[in-house]
Amino acid sequence: MLGLMHPALAVALGLYLLNLAVGLAAQLRLGRFGVWHHVLYFAVSVSALAALVLAREGWLLLSLACLAYFPRARPGSWLHPALGIAGLMGYLLAVGV
Template sequence: MSPVFAVGFGLYLLNLGVGLAAQLRLARFGVWHHLLYFAVFASTAAALFFTRETGLILTVVCLSAFPRARPRTWIHPTLGVLGLVGYLLSLKP
């Protein structure tokens, strides 16, 4: 696993945890969640560019759709899980 892929995947998992906590109303993150989203998007785009893993296309598409998906709707967590699938499809056995 390349370092850029590992960083992107780690940040994605961290953001999923933050999003889950926010979805369940366990915590409020405010602007920090948005800054983390930007870091996740940038690191995922870099991972796609440097590794050329086709599964990451799904993740980038899902991340691109997030600004239009309202929090606490069904589409928001669905995009998160589909983006995770993109990363999982890109993992090498």
């Protein structure tokens, strides 16, 4: 199923996974990403919206809702990684995994 996904969905999922990896690296203090993490977050949000419109996958609404709530969740709190996982679930449900 992953080979048949819409290209916009594939790009959005790839960016989301990259952002998760950057967030995990920051959480584990493997580096400081500063403004780049925010630029990537913007790209992830735009690509998720584009994938919703172009691929017409309703599960991406879950991912977009999590992305919209992220600015309210502090990076050190339990809510930050929980939103990351919930957003990933939206993508996984959209691709049918």
